[in-house]
Each structure stands twice: as structure tokens, then as C-alpha cells.
Amino acid sequence: MDPRRGPAARTAPKAGAAAPKASAQGGRGALTEPDVSPAVPAAARPRAQSGEPARAPGSLRKKSAPGPRERPPRRAQSARAGQEPSSAAGAAGPAGAAGPAEGPALSRAGSRRERGARSAETARPQPGPAELGGVGPLVPAPSLGRRGAPPGAWEPRAVLEKLRLSRQEVSAAAEVVNRVVDHLLQRLQRRESEFRGVALLHTGSYYERVKISAPNEFDVMFKLEVPRIELEEYCNSGAHYFVKFKRNPKGNPLSQFLEEEILSASKMLSKFRKIIKEEIKHIEDTDVIVERKRRGSPAVTLLIRKPKEISVDIILALESKSSWPASTKEGLPINNWLGTKVKNSLRRQPFYLVPKHAKEGNGFQEETWRLSFSHIEKDILKNHGQSKTCCETHGVKCCRKDCLKLMKYLLEQLKKKFGNRKELDKFCSYHVKTAFFHVCTQDPHDSQWHSNDLESCFDNCVTYFLHCLKTERLEHYFIPGVNLFSQDQIEKISKEFLSKQIEYERNNGFPVFGEF
Numbered sequence: 001m002d003p004r005r006g007p008a009a010r011t012a013p014k015a016g017a018a019a020p021k022a023s024a025q026g027g028r029g030a031l032t033e034p035d036v037s038p039a040v041p042a043a044a045r046p047r048a049q050s051g052e053p054a055r056a057p058g059s060l061r062k063k064s065a066p067g068p069r070e071r072p073p074r075r076a077q078s079a080r081a082g083q084e085p086s087s088a089a090g091a092a093g094p095a096g097a098a099g100p101a102e103g104p105a106l107s108r109a110g111s112r113r114e115r116g117a118r119s120a121e122t123a124r125p126q127p128g129p130a131e132l133g134g135v136g137p138l139v140p141a142p143s144l145g146r147r148g149a150p151p152g153a154w155e156p157r158a159v160l161e162k163l164r165l166s167r168q169e170v171s172a173a174a175e176v177v178n179r180v181v182d183h184l185l186q187r188l189q190r191r192e193s194e195f196r197g198v199a200l201l202h203t204g205s206y207y208e209r210v211k212i213s214a215p216n217e218f219d220v221m222f223k224l225e226v227p228r229i230e231l232e233e234y235c236n237s238g239a240h241y242f243v244k245f246k247r248n249p250k251g252n253p254l255s256q257f258l259e260e261e262i263l264s265a266s267k268m269l270s271k272f273r274k275i276i277k278e279e280i281k282h283i284e285d286t287d288v289i290v291e292r293k294r295r296g297s298p299a300v301t302l303l304i305r306k307p308k309e310i311s312v313d314i315i316l317a318l319e320s321k322s323s324w325p326a327s328t329k330e331g332l333p334i335n336n337w338l339g340t341k342v343k344n345s346l347r348r349q350p351f352y353l354v355p356k357h358a359k360e361g362n363g364f365q366e367e368t369w370r371l372s373f374s375h376i377e378k379d380i381l382k383n384h385g386q387s388k389t390c391c392e393t394h395g396v397k398c399c400r401k402d403c404l405k406l407m408k409y410l411l412e413q414l415k416k417k418f419g420n421r422k423e424l425d426k427f428c429s430y431h432v433k434t435a436f437f438h439v440c441t442q443d444p445h446d447s448q449w450h451s452n453d454l455e456s457c458f459d460n461c462v463t464y465f466l467h468c469l470k471t472e473r474l475e476h477y478f479i480p481g482v483n484l485f486s487q488d489q490i491e492k493i494s495k496e497f498l499s500k501q502i503e504y505e506r507n508n509g510f511p512v513f514g515e516f
């Protein structure tokens with residue numbers, strides 16, 4: 001039968017019992033890390049991005065990048081808690097976007113259709129109002145505030161310094177991870193392997209040097225070039241695709257994964273997993289196991305148990321050197337920030353597809369692949385200034401990356417604080433990162449990010465993110481039709497909960513930065 005027709009049930013039968021991980025996953029290493037010493041070996045990248053959210057409200061999609069005037073929500077002094085900036089973001093379309101790897105699920109924005117039934121995986125009991133109430137007394141915690149400073153004052157530099165301390169820890173963990181990853185790569189690259197073309201793709205917070213914490217969680221992408229593929233967009237999703245080969249030459253090691261001409265993501269992932277599982281047994285100097293399959297996750301997760309616990313998500317990504325899909329045409333709004341030339345050259349880079357199912361009715365379409373642009377994200381974070389010398393030794397220092405680290409840390413800490421609550425499950429660092437990129441689009445000039453202005457720049461980022469939560473709109477940075485904060489993706493009550501927590505933090509000098 002045509003895999004595309006499969007009832008939703010074509011869903012992971014075998015995955016069976018695996019717990020829905022999508023959410024948990026997102027949460028996981030949402031942090032970034034401060035600069036990781038470059039000395040660290042190759043592969044590992046601390047996990048950081050999980051979902052990818054979409055464009056900020058304010059920056060409502062105009063064809064071209066918004067001019068400096070059009071900036072969205074800039075927080076008015078008076079609007080401290082609560083009021084929404086009136087930059088109406090219009091109707092929130094559902095859209096989820098594709099994260100590099102495990103991003104949040106994506107759905108297409110703009111489409112009004114509600115998907116009626118919520119998948120079993122996402123269906124959760126609605127929390128009663130009471131549950132949302134108990135946020136605790138609004139008493140500021142002491143921690144990182146300035147001494148003698150008024151309540152609400154805090155010291156961002158001190159927080160960043162604290163984050164920097166984990167660098168060494170990350171480097172040590174990365175060495176262990178790299179050893180394991182190298183071993184697996186070598187095995188996969190053997191001649192008889194279907195995956196012999198794999199290579200490491202250096203993306204992720206670790207390489208972006210914005211990993212802030214979670215030294216025990218890493219993401220690693222294995223890319224596999226697949227020549228001459230053809231994409232068929234899944235249900236106008238913008239982010240999910242079926243993959244076919246234009247021709248199916250004999251000898252293509254991937255032909256065994258075809259099902260009615262469609263390259264089966266589930267089959268391919270199963271085999272990938274199987275090989276890794278077998279090979280892991282041959283790694284002698286490290287105690288490592290493969291974790292149970294998590295439904296909906298594009299990753300094979302390793303758990304290194306000694307010398308310390310480290311979890312590593314290995315994600316298989318197909319690499320296509322064709323031009324980017326049409327759904328990305330209006331994406332990557334960096335014209336006024338990094339410039340059109342940079343944009344054009346980035347768009348000539350390959351793009352990636354990770355095995356990630358799309359929602360389909362009450363289940364999932366298991367054979368789809370989702371777009372990933374983590375390599376581009378890495379690139380623009382690295383070369384983030386309007387001036388080429390921004391943050392170089394002799395250049396002016398900006399605070400863009402520091403803002404991103406703080407934003408990631410904020411979400412990570414809130415997730416820790418409310419670890420047992422489901423409201424924050426679906427939020428991941430990819431949402432934060434996407435919002436951050438939109439703020440960069442909105443404030444394209446280096447002078448708007450002077451390092452002396454860290455506190456107010458961070459405040460702008462927080463404001464923007466709050467605006468996205470309130471308007472339920474966060475456009476995917478590369479696929480503007482996808483709204484990562486659509487109702488489909490994240491329930492309103494969760495967005496309200498997170499808004500409330502962030503506002504509390506902001507009004508009290510971010511006590512959560514000093515906790516845990």
C-alpha cells in the first residue's frame with residue numbers, strides 16, 4: 001500500500017510503548033553553553049536546540065525584512081507585566097517548525113484548519129485552573145541581584161560568568177562523547193554499510209558556542225548525502241516531506257528503504273538504530289547503552305554511564321544539495337541584518353532532512369522527513385554582526401550571543417523549576433533561538449547590541465518572546481508559513497503559564513538564575 005495513505009496507524013507500531021518523548025526531548029538540554037573551548041574534539045555538541053519556533057509577532061512578515069522602524073514589541077517601560085504590545089500579530093496560524101533535530105513538531109502556519117483530534121501523544125489532560133495558580137509567593141530570591149540594589153535588579157554578567165564555569169565540564173564530557181561517536185562513524189562508514197556516506201555535521205549549541213549548561217547532554221548529527229532526491233510536501237506542511245529518488249539507480253544502498261518509491265524514514269531509522277545498537281557492544285572502554293526508542297524522536301539516544309552519565313542524541317540527516325524547498329522562500333529574513341549577499345550564499349548551502357513524523361489525524365505519518373537548517377543557524381550565530389568584525393578580537397563586542405545564552409538559560413531554569421509540570425514540556429531551546437533570530441532581524445544594527453547594553457538587550461529579547469507567547473505566534477525563521485506557537489503545537493494554557501513565569505522572573509530580577 002502506498003505509505004502515504006497509511007492510516008495514521010502507520011505509526012510506529014514497533015516503537016510501541018516508548019514514551020512520547022517529543023516533549024521531554026525538547027526540554028532537555030535546552031541550554032547553551034558559553035564558549036566551549038575549541039580544543040574539544042570534533043563531534044559532540046551539547047544539546048541545545050530542540051524545537052524551532054517561528055517568527056516573532058512583531059516582525060510580522062513583510063516581504064522584506066522589517067526596517068528598523070517596524071520593530072515589534074519593544075517593551076514600554078510601563079508595560080511591565082502584562083500588557084500586550086499591540087502589534088497585533090494577526091491570527092495565529094498553526095505552524096510548527098522543524099527544528100534541527102528534535103525541534104518542536106511543525107505544522108503549517110496560515111492554515112486555519114484546526115486539526116481536530118489531538119494525537120494521543122500530545123493529548124494531555126487539561127490542567128485545571130487551580131493547577132496554574134500556585135506559582136508561589138512573589139518574593140524575590142536573593143541570589144544574583146546586586147547588593148543594595150533595588151528589588152528587581154540583577155547582574156547579567158554574573159549569571160554569564162556562572163554559566164562559563166561549566167565549560168571545562170563540557171569539554172571533558174565531549175571527549176568521552178567524541179570517542180564513542182568516532183567509533184560509530186567508522187562502523188557506519190564501512191563499505192558494506194547502507195550508511196557508508198555518513199559524516200559528522202558540526203552543528204548545535206556546542207559548536208555555536210552558546211551551550212550554557214547541561215554538560216551531560218549532547219546532540220550529534222550524522223549527515224548522509226543523498227543525490228537526486230525529489231521532495232513531495234506533506235499536506236502543505238511546509239516542513240515535512242516525503243523523499244523520493246528521481247531515478248533509482250541500481251546499487252543505491254538506500255533502495256532497500258524504499259516503500260512504493262518513498263524513502264521510508266521509519267525503516268531507515270530502524271536500521272540506523274540497529275547498527276548502532278550492535279556496534280555499541282564493541283566499544284570496550286566505555287559503558288554505553290542505547291536507550292529505548294522514543295516515539296516521535298528522530299534520534300537514537302545513547303546513554304554513556306561511566307565515568308559519568310551523559311546522554312547523546314544521534315540524529316541521521318539526509319543532505320540535499322538541491323535548491324531549498326519553496327516553503328523557505330520568504331524565510332531567513334536577514335537582508336537588513338547580514339545582507340542579501342550573505343543570504344544568497346547561505347541559500348546555496350545544502351539543506352537537511354531529519355526523520356521526523358508529521359501529525360496525521362490522531363496518529364502520525366511515520367514516513368516523513370522534516371527540514372533542518374541547523375548548519376545555517378550555526379553560521380549566522382557565528383557571523384552574527386552587521387560588521388564583519390563584530391566580536392572579533394579587534395572588533396566591537398556585541399551582546400547578541402550573551403542574550404541568547406541568557407534566554408536559553410531562562411527557559412532551562414524554568415523547566416528545571418517546574419520539572420514535574422506538563423505546561424513547559426513542549427517548550428524547547430529552539431523556540432528561544434528562533435525568537436532570538438527574529439529580534440536580530442528586528443534590530444539589525446550592531447549598535448543596537450552594544451555589550452554595555454546587555455541588560456536592556458536581554459530585556460528586549462524577553463519582551464519579544466513574551467509577545468510571541470501572548471499572540472501565539474512564533475514563525476519558523478526559515479519556513480515562515482510554520483508557526484511554532486500555534487494552538488496545534490502548544491496549548492494556550494501552557495503559553496499562558498510560561499508567560500506568567502517569565503513575567504514573574506523579570507519583575508523580580510530573575511531569581512531563577514540563582515537557583516539550582
Ligand SMILES: [Zn+2]
Pocket residue numbers: 384385390391396397398399400
Ligand atoms: Zn558581535
